[in-house]
Amino acid sequence: MKAAVVRENNDGYVDLIDDWEPRSLAFGEALVDVEYVGICHTDLHVAAGDFGDPNKMGTQNGKFRRVIGHEGVGRVSKLGEGASDYLKLGDRVSIAWFYDACGVCDYCVSGNETFCRNARNSGYTVDGAMAQQCVVNAKYAVKVPEGLDPVQATSITCAGVTMYKSLKVGETKPGQWVSVHGAGGLGSLAVQYAHNVFGAHVAVIDGNDDKLEAARLNGAEVLVNRKKEDVVARVNELTGGVHNAQVTAVNDAAFSQAVNVLRPMGKLVAVALPQGDMSLNIAKTVLDGIEVRGSLVGTRADLKEAFQFGAEGKVTPIVEKVPFSEINSVIDEMKQGSITGRKVIDFTTL
Numbered sequence: 001m002k003a004a005v006v007r008e009n010n011d012g013y014v015d016l017i018d019d020w021e022p023r024s025l026a027f028g029e030a031l032v033d034v035e036y037v038g039i040c041h042t043d044l045h046v047a048a049g050d051f052g053d054p055n056k057m058g059t060q061n062g063k064f065r066r067v068i069g070h071e072g073v074g075r076v077s078k079l080g081e082g083a084s085d086y087l088k089l090g091d092r093v094s095i096a097w098f099y100d101a102c103g104v105c106d107y108c109v110s111g112n113e114t115f116c117r118n119a120r121n122s123g124y125t126v127d128g129a130m131a132q133q134c135v136v137n138a139k140y141a142v143k144v145p146e147g148l149d150p151v152q153a154t155s156i157t158c159a160g161v162t163m164y165k166s167l168k169v170g171e172t173k174p175g176q177w178v179s180v181h182g183a184g185g186l187g188s189l190a191v192q193y194a195h196n197v198f199g200a201h202v203a204v205i206d207g208n209d210d211k212l213e214a215a216r217l218n219g220a221e222v223l224v225n226r227k228k229e230d231v232v233a234r235v236n237e238l239t240g241g242v243h244n245a246q247v248t249a250v251n252d253a254a255f256s257q258a259v260n261v262l263r264p265m266g267k268l269v270a271v272a273l274p275q276g277d278m279s280l281n282i283a284k285t286v287l288d289g290i291e292v293r294g295s296l297v298g299t300r301a302d303l304k305e306a307f308q309f310g311a312e313g314k315v316t317p318i319v320e321k322v323p324f325s326e327i328n329s330v331i332d333e334m335k336q337g338s339i340t341g342r343k344v345i346d347f348t349t350l
Protein backbone atom coordinates (compact mmCIF):
# COMPACT_ATOMS: atom_id res chain seq x y z
CA MET A 1 0.00 0.00 0.00
CA LYS A 2 0.88 3.66 -0.48
CA ALA A 3 2.09 5.84 2.40
CA ALA A 4 4.06 9.03 3.00
CA VAL A 5 6.96 8.56 5.42
CA VAL A 6 9.48 10.90 7.02
CA ARG A 7 12.76 10.88 5.10
CA GLU A 8 15.75 9.37 6.89
CA ASN A 9 17.68 12.64 6.35
CA ASN A 10 14.86 14.74 7.90
CA ASP A 11 15.03 17.21 5.00
CA GLY A 12 11.47 18.34 5.60
CA TYR A 13 9.93 16.35 2.75
CA VAL A 14 8.45 12.86 2.68
CA ASP A 15 9.08 9.69 0.69
CA LEU A 16 6.05 8.27 -1.09
CA ILE A 17 6.31 4.49 -0.69
CA ASP A 18 4.06 1.68 -1.92
CA ASP A 19 5.21 -1.19 0.29
CA TRP A 20 3.39 0.06 3.38
CA GLU A 21 1.64 -2.50 5.58
CA PRO A 22 -0.12 -1.45 8.81
CA ARG A 23 0.83 -3.26 11.99
CA SER A 24 -1.42 -6.09 13.20
CA LEU A 25 -4.27 -5.03 15.49
CA ALA A 26 -3.68 -5.15 19.23
CA PHE A 27 -6.53 -5.44 21.74
CA GLY A 28 -8.91 -2.50 21.38
CA GLU A 29 -7.56 -1.38 18.01
CA ALA A 30 -9.30 -1.01 14.66
CA LEU A 31 -8.16 -0.67 11.06
CA VAL A 32 -9.29 2.37 9.06
CA ASP A 33 -9.45 2.67 5.28
CA VAL A 34 -8.19 6.23 4.92
CA GLU A 35 -10.25 8.58 2.74
CA TYR A 36 -8.73 12.05 3.14
CA VAL A 37 -5.80 13.59 5.04
CA GLY A 38 -5.04 17.30 5.46
CA ILE A 39 -1.46 18.56 5.61
CA CYS A 40 -0.89 20.56 8.81
CA HIS A 41 2.21 22.71 9.31
CA THR A 42 3.10 20.37 12.15
CA ASP A 43 3.72 17.69 9.50
CA LEU A 44 6.46 19.93 8.15
CA HIS A 45 7.98 20.29 11.61
CA VAL A 46 7.85 16.50 12.05
CA ALA A 47 9.41 15.83 8.64
CA ALA A 48 12.21 18.26 9.47
CA GLY A 49 12.88 16.60 12.83
CA ASP A 50 12.01 19.79 14.71
CA PHE A 51 10.67 17.78 17.65
CA GLY A 52 13.19 14.97 17.37
CA ASP A 53 13.51 12.33 14.64
CA PRO A 54 10.22 10.40 14.48
CA ASN A 55 11.91 7.65 12.52
CA LYS A 56 13.70 6.71 15.71
CA MET A 57 10.37 6.16 17.44
CA GLY A 58 9.10 3.18 15.53
CA THR A 59 9.92 0.62 12.87
CA GLN A 60 8.26 -0.48 9.66
CA ASN A 61 9.44 -3.58 7.76
CA GLY A 62 12.63 -3.51 9.80
CA LYS A 63 13.40 0.06 8.72
CA PHE A 64 12.88 3.22 10.74
CA ARG A 65 10.11 4.89 8.70
CA ARG A 66 7.35 7.00 10.31
CA VAL A 67 4.09 7.65 8.45
CA ILE A 68 3.07 11.32 8.84
CA GLY A 69 -0.43 12.72 9.09
CA HIS A 70 -2.89 13.66 11.80
CA GLU A 71 -5.72 15.37 9.95
CA GLY A 72 -7.10 12.07 8.76
CA VAL A 73 -10.60 10.75 8.11
CA GLY A 74 -11.62 7.26 7.02
CA ARG A 75 -13.95 4.34 7.54
CA VAL A 76 -13.46 1.39 9.91
CA SER A 77 -12.79 -1.76 7.86
CA LYS A 78 -11.62 -4.22 10.56
CA LEU A 79 -12.15 -4.52 14.31
CA GLY A 80 -9.60 -6.01 16.65
CA GLU A 81 -10.67 -7.88 19.78
CA GLY A 82 -12.35 -5.48 22.21
CA ALA A 83 -12.83 -2.71 19.64
CA SER A 84 -16.51 -3.41 19.00
CA ASP A 85 -17.34 -1.86 22.39
CA TYR A 86 -16.53 1.51 20.78
CA LEU A 87 -16.70 1.26 16.98
CA LYS A 88 -18.54 -0.73 14.29
CA LEU A 89 -17.55 -1.56 10.74
CA GLY A 90 -18.17 1.37 8.39
CA ASP A 91 -17.99 4.07 11.07
CA ARG A 92 -16.31 7.21 9.74
CA VAL A 93 -13.62 8.20 12.26
CA SER A 94 -10.92 10.84 12.62
CA ILE A 95 -7.20 10.21 13.02
CA ALA A 96 -5.97 13.09 15.18
CA TRP A 97 -2.68 14.22 16.72
CA PHE A 98 -4.03 13.11 20.08
CA TYR A 99 -3.95 9.37 19.29
CA ASP A 100 -4.42 7.98 22.81
CA ALA A 101 -3.24 8.30 26.40
CA CYS A 102 -2.99 6.38 29.66
CA GLY A 103 -6.56 7.15 30.74
CA VAL A 104 -5.79 7.16 34.47
CA CYS A 105 -3.33 9.95 35.33
CA ASP A 106 -4.35 13.32 36.82
CA TYR A 107 -4.47 14.90 33.37
CA CYS A 108 -6.52 12.07 31.82
CA VAL A 109 -9.14 12.02 34.58
CA SER A 110 -9.50 15.82 34.83
CA GLY A 111 -10.40 16.64 31.21
CA ASN A 112 -6.84 17.51 30.25
CA GLU A 113 -5.89 14.27 28.51
CA THR A 114 -3.82 15.92 25.76
CA PHE A 115 -1.21 16.75 28.43
CA CYS A 116 -0.91 13.10 29.55
CA ARG A 117 2.79 12.20 29.81
CA ASN A 118 2.02 8.93 28.05
CA ALA A 119 -0.05 10.41 25.25
CA ARG A 120 0.80 9.06 21.79
CA ASN A 121 0.62 11.27 18.70
CA SER A 122 -0.43 10.26 15.18
CA GLY A 123 2.22 10.90 12.57
CA TYR A 124 4.88 11.42 15.20
CA THR A 125 5.16 8.82 17.98
CA VAL A 126 2.85 6.37 16.20
CA ASP A 127 2.29 5.90 12.46
CA GLY A 128 -0.16 8.48 11.21
CA ALA A 129 -2.98 8.85 8.72
CA MET A 130 -1.05 9.54 5.48
CA ALA A 131 -1.42 5.95 4.27
CA GLN A 132 -4.11 3.85 2.61
CA GLN A 133 -4.77 2.16 5.93
CA CYS A 134 -4.15 3.29 9.50
CA VAL A 135 -4.51 1.61 12.90
CA VAL A 136 -6.46 3.51 15.57
CA ASN A 137 -7.24 2.99 19.25
CA ALA A 138 -11.01 2.40 19.10
CA LYS A 139 -11.59 4.19 22.42
CA TYR A 140 -9.86 7.37 21.19
CA ALA A 141 -10.84 7.63 17.50
CA VAL A 142 -13.51 10.35 17.52
CA LYS A 143 -16.35 9.69 15.08
CA VAL A 144 -17.09 12.17 12.30
CA PRO A 145 -20.78 13.14 12.51
CA GLU A 146 -23.06 12.32 9.61
CA GLY A 147 -23.77 15.49 7.67
CA LEU A 148 -20.20 16.79 7.97
CA ASP A 149 -18.32 16.67 4.68
CA PRO A 150 -15.33 14.32 5.23
CA VAL A 151 -12.89 16.56 3.36
CA GLN A 152 -13.86 19.50 5.59
CA ALA A 153 -13.77 17.21 8.63
CA THR A 154 -10.04 16.65 8.08
CA SER A 155 -9.35 20.34 8.81
CA ILE A 156 -11.37 20.26 12.01
CA THR A 157 -9.45 17.13 13.13
CA CYS A 158 -6.44 19.30 13.90
CA ALA A 159 -6.70 22.96 12.83
CA GLY A 160 -10.32 23.31 13.87
CA VAL A 161 -10.20 21.58 17.24
CA THR A 162 -6.94 23.31 18.09
CA MET A 163 -8.38 26.77 17.57
CA TYR A 164 -11.75 25.94 19.12
CA LYS A 165 -9.83 24.80 22.20
CA SER A 166 -7.43 27.75 22.19
CA LEU A 167 -10.35 30.19 22.07
CA LYS A 168 -11.68 28.42 25.18
CA VAL A 169 -8.21 28.69 26.76
CA GLY A 170 -8.32 32.41 26.00
CA GLU A 171 -11.68 32.62 27.84
CA THR A 172 -13.25 34.25 24.78
CA LYS A 173 -16.64 35.87 25.45
CA PRO A 174 -19.28 37.32 23.12
CA GLY A 175 -18.52 40.90 22.04
CA GLN A 176 -14.85 40.72 22.96
CA TRP A 177 -11.97 41.35 20.51
CA VAL A 178 -9.71 38.50 19.44
CA SER A 179 -6.60 38.91 17.33
CA VAL A 180 -5.57 36.01 15.12
CA HIS A 181 -1.91 36.13 14.13
CA GLY A 182 -1.53 33.99 11.03
CA ALA A 183 -4.47 33.26 8.70
CA GLY A 184 -3.34 29.88 7.48
CA GLY A 185 -4.85 26.50 8.19
CA LEU A 186 -5.35 27.18 11.89
CA GLY A 187 -5.93 30.92 11.63
CA SER A 188 -8.60 30.62 8.97
CA LEU A 189 -10.60 28.39 11.29
CA ALA A 190 -9.82 30.52 14.34
CA VAL A 191 -11.61 33.38 12.57
CA GLN A 192 -14.71 31.26 12.00
CA TYR A 193 -14.90 29.71 15.48
CA ALA A 194 -14.24 33.10 17.12
CA HIS A 195 -16.87 34.94 15.07
CA ASN A 196 -19.54 32.27 14.52
CA VAL A 197 -19.28 30.19 17.70
CA PHE A 198 -17.89 32.52 20.38
CA GLY A 199 -19.54 35.72 19.05
CA ALA A 200 -16.32 37.70 19.15
CA HIS A 201 -15.00 40.52 16.97
CA VAL A 202 -11.92 39.41 15.04
CA ALA A 203 -8.76 41.18 13.92
CA VAL A 204 -6.60 39.03 11.65
CA ILE A 205 -2.95 39.50 10.69
CA ASP A 206 -1.07 37.83 7.84
CA GLY A 207 1.25 38.77 5.01
CA ASN A 208 -0.95 37.33 2.28
CA ASP A 209 -3.87 39.42 0.97
CA ASP A 210 -5.78 36.40 -0.35
CA LYS A 211 -5.84 34.89 3.15
CA LEU A 212 -6.90 38.19 4.67
CA GLU A 213 -9.75 38.48 2.16
CA ALA A 214 -10.86 34.93 2.99
CA ALA A 215 -10.84 35.92 6.67
CA ARG A 216 -12.95 38.99 5.91
CA LEU A 217 -15.50 36.87 4.10
CA ASN A 218 -15.58 34.63 7.19
CA GLY A 219 -16.27 37.44 9.64
CA ALA A 220 -13.01 39.22 10.42
CA GLU A 221 -13.62 42.97 10.78
CA VAL A 222 -10.01 44.16 11.02
CA LEU A 223 -7.46 42.94 8.47
CA VAL A 224 -3.78 43.83 8.79
CA ASN A 225 -1.13 42.89 6.24
CA ARG A 226 2.03 42.62 8.31
CA LYS A 227 4.17 43.33 5.23
CA LYS A 228 2.46 46.67 4.57
CA GLU A 229 1.37 48.05 7.94
CA ASP A 230 2.48 48.42 11.55
CA VAL A 231 0.65 45.48 13.13
CA VAL A 232 0.69 46.73 16.71
CA ALA A 233 -0.33 50.29 15.85
CA ARG A 234 -3.16 49.25 13.49
CA VAL A 235 -4.66 46.59 15.74
CA ASN A 236 -4.59 48.88 18.80
CA GLU A 237 -5.99 51.79 16.78
CA LEU A 238 -8.88 49.76 15.35
CA THR A 239 -9.75 47.57 18.37
CA GLY A 240 -8.62 49.51 21.44
CA GLY A 241 -6.61 46.41 22.32
CA VAL A 242 -7.76 42.81 22.19
CA HIS A 243 -8.97 40.56 25.02
CA ASN A 244 -7.04 37.58 23.73
CA ALA A 245 -4.46 37.02 21.01
CA GLN A 246 -4.31 33.69 19.17
CA VAL A 247 -0.82 33.09 17.76
CA THR A 248 -0.82 30.62 14.88
CA ALA A 249 1.99 32.27 12.92
CA VAL A 250 5.16 30.22 12.58
CA ASN A 251 7.24 33.25 13.40
CA ASP A 252 8.77 34.52 16.64
CA ALA A 253 7.90 38.16 15.85
CA ALA A 254 4.19 37.37 15.92
CA PHE A 255 4.40 36.50 19.62
CA SER A 256 5.89 39.89 20.52
CA GLN A 257 3.28 41.63 18.40
CA ALA A 258 0.57 39.62 20.12
CA VAL A 259 1.66 40.77 23.58
CA ASN A 260 1.63 44.38 22.44
CA VAL A 261 -1.91 44.32 21.05
CA LEU A 262 -3.45 43.01 24.29
CA ARG A 263 -5.57 45.27 26.47
CA PRO A 264 -4.92 45.10 30.25
CA MET A 265 -5.51 41.60 31.66
CA GLY A 266 -5.42 40.22 28.13
CA LYS A 267 -4.32 36.68 27.35
CA LEU A 268 -1.83 35.51 24.76
CA VAL A 269 -2.65 31.96 23.67
CA ALA A 270 0.43 30.36 22.17
CA VAL A 271 -0.38 27.74 19.54
CA ALA A 272 2.23 28.00 16.78
CA LEU A 273 5.53 26.19 17.11
CA PRO A 274 8.36 28.20 15.56
CA GLN A 275 11.70 27.03 16.83
CA GLY A 276 13.10 29.29 19.51
CA ASP A 277 12.00 31.33 22.50
CA MET A 278 9.29 33.90 23.08
CA SER A 279 10.51 37.36 24.09
CA LEU A 280 7.98 39.20 26.25
CA ASN A 281 7.94 42.91 27.05
CA ILE A 282 8.29 42.62 30.84
CA ALA A 283 6.89 46.06 31.66
CA LYS A 284 3.80 45.44 29.51
CA THR A 285 3.34 41.99 31.03
CA VAL A 286 3.57 43.28 34.60
CA LEU A 287 1.88 46.66 34.34
CA ASP A 288 -1.04 45.30 32.29
CA GLY A 289 -1.46 41.96 34.04
CA ILE A 290 -0.90 40.00 30.83
CA GLU A 291 -1.23 36.19 30.85
CA VAL A 292 0.56 33.83 28.46
CA ARG A 293 -1.07 30.41 28.01
CA GLY A 294 -0.06 27.47 25.83
CA SER A 295 -2.72 25.38 24.15
CA LEU A 296 -2.30 21.89 22.68
CA VAL A 297 -4.84 20.50 20.19
CA GLY A 298 -8.06 19.38 21.89
CA THR A 299 -9.43 16.47 23.89
CA ARG A 300 -11.86 13.93 22.48
CA ALA A 301 -14.69 16.01 23.94
CA ASP A 302 -13.35 19.19 22.30
CA LEU A 303 -13.10 17.42 18.92
CA LYS A 304 -16.65 16.09 19.19
CA GLU A 305 -17.88 19.65 19.88
CA ALA A 306 -15.72 21.16 17.11
CA PHE A 307 -17.06 18.61 14.62
CA GLN A 308 -20.64 19.38 15.63
CA PHE A 309 -20.22 23.09 14.84
CA GLY A 310 -18.98 21.98 11.43
CA ALA A 311 -21.94 19.66 10.93
CA GLU A 312 -24.27 22.56 11.85
CA GLY A 313 -22.61 24.78 9.22
CA LYS A 314 -21.27 27.27 11.79
CA VAL A 315 -17.76 26.70 10.45
CA THR A 316 -16.86 25.76 6.87
CA PRO A 317 -13.20 24.85 6.39
CA ILE A 318 -11.61 26.07 3.15
CA VAL A 319 -10.29 22.87 1.57
CA GLU A 320 -8.91 21.71 -1.75
CA LYS A 321 -8.39 18.04 -2.64
CA VAL A 322 -4.94 17.12 -3.99
CA PRO A 323 -3.59 13.81 -5.37
CA PHE A 324 -1.25 11.71 -3.19
CA SER A 325 1.58 12.26 -5.67
CA GLU A 326 1.61 16.01 -4.95
CA ILE A 327 2.33 15.88 -1.20
CA ASN A 328 5.81 17.37 -1.48
CA SER A 329 4.50 20.17 -3.72
CA VAL A 330 1.97 21.01 -1.00
CA ILE A 331 4.81 21.08 1.54
CA ASP A 332 6.60 23.62 -0.66
CA GLU A 333 3.45 25.76 -0.97
CA MET A 334 2.97 25.71 2.80
CA LYS A 335 6.57 26.78 3.34
CA GLN A 336 5.94 29.69 0.96
CA GLY A 337 2.78 30.64 2.90
CA SER A 338 0.66 30.43 -0.26
CA ILE A 339 -2.09 28.03 0.86
CA THR A 340 -5.44 29.60 1.77
CA GLY A 341 -7.13 27.11 4.08
CA ARG A 342 -5.96 23.53 3.69
CA LYS A 343 -4.76 21.18 0.96
CA VAL A 344 -6.20 17.69 1.58
CA ILE A 345 -4.72 14.49 0.15
CA ASP A 346 -7.35 12.31 -1.54
CA PHE A 347 -6.89 8.57 -0.92
CA THR A 348 -10.26 7.68 -2.45
CA THR A 349 -8.85 7.94 -5.97
CA LEU A 350 -5.84 5.68 -5.36
Ligand SMILES: NC(=O)c1ccc[n+]([C@@H]2O[C@H](COP(=O)([O-])OP(=O)(O)OC[C@H]3O[C@@H](n4cnc5c(N)ncnc54)[C@H](O)[C@@H]3O)[C@@H](O)[C@H]2O)c1
Pocket residue numbers: 039040041042043045158159162181182183184185186187205206207208211226248249250251253254270271272273274295296297298334337339
Ligand atom coordinates in the same frame (compact mmCIF):
# COMPACT_ATOMS: atom_id res chain seq x y z
N1 LIG B 1 -0.53 23.86 19.57
C1 LIG B 1 -1.17 23.00 18.80
O1 LIG B 1 -1.95 22.15 19.28
C2 LIG B 1 -0.99 23.05 17.32
C3 LIG B 1 -1.89 22.37 16.49
C4 LIG B 1 -1.73 22.49 15.10
C5 LIG B 1 -0.70 23.25 14.58
N2 LIG B 1 0.16 23.86 15.42
C6 LIG B 1 1.25 24.72 14.91
O2 LIG B 1 0.66 25.95 14.51
C7 LIG B 1 1.45 26.55 13.47
C8 LIG B 1 0.55 26.93 12.30
O3 LIG B 1 0.06 25.75 11.67
P1 LIG B 1 -0.80 25.94 10.29
O4 LIG B 1 -1.07 24.57 9.78
O5 LIG B 1 -1.90 26.89 10.48
O6 LIG B 1 0.32 26.66 9.37
P2 LIG B 1 0.10 27.46 8.00
O7 LIG B 1 1.42 27.44 7.32
O8 LIG B 1 -1.11 26.97 7.33
O9 LIG B 1 -0.22 28.96 8.48
C9 LIG B 1 0.76 29.78 9.09
C10 LIG B 1 0.38 31.22 8.67
O10 LIG B 1 1.19 32.15 9.38
C11 LIG B 1 1.43 33.24 8.50
N3 LIG B 1 2.54 34.02 9.07
C12 LIG B 1 3.86 33.74 9.01
N4 LIG B 1 4.55 34.68 9.70
C13 LIG B 1 3.63 35.55 10.22
C14 LIG B 1 3.68 36.71 11.04
N5 LIG B 1 4.85 37.21 11.49
N6 LIG B 1 2.53 37.34 11.39
C15 LIG B 1 1.33 36.87 10.94
N7 LIG B 1 1.21 35.77 10.16
C16 LIG B 1 2.34 35.13 9.82
C17 LIG B 1 1.66 32.60 7.16
O11 LIG B 1 1.44 33.52 6.10
C18 LIG B 1 0.58 31.50 7.17
O12 LIG B 1 -0.63 31.98 6.64
C19 LIG B 1 2.54 25.53 13.14
O13 LIG B 1 3.71 25.84 13.86
C20 LIG B 1 1.96 24.21 13.68
O14 LIG B 1 2.95 23.28 14.05
C21 LIG B 1 0.04 23.79 16.78
Ligand SMILES: CCCCCCO
Pocket residue numbers: 040042043051070097158273297
Ligand atom coordinates in the same frame (compact mmCIF):
# COMPACT_ATOMS: atom_id res chain seq x y z
C1 LIG C 1 4.42 19.17 19.41
C2 LIG C 1 3.52 19.46 18.23
C3 LIG C 1 2.09 19.73 18.55
C4 LIG C 1 1.29 19.89 17.27
C5 LIG C 1 -0.11 19.47 17.35
C6 LIG C 1 -0.73 19.04 16.03
O1 LIG C 1 -0.45 19.82 14.95
Ligand SMILES: [Zn+2]
Pocket residue numbers: 040041042043070097158159
Ligand atom coordinates in the same frame (compact mmCIF):
# COMPACT_ATOMS: atom_id res chain seq x y z
ZN1 LIG D 1 -1.75 19.64 13.29
Ligand SMILES: [Zn+2]
Pocket residue numbers: 101102103104105106107108116117118119
Ligand atom coordinates in the same frame (compact mmCIF):
# COMPACT_ATOMS: atom_id res chain seq x y z
ZN1 LIG E 1 -2.75 9.97 31.28
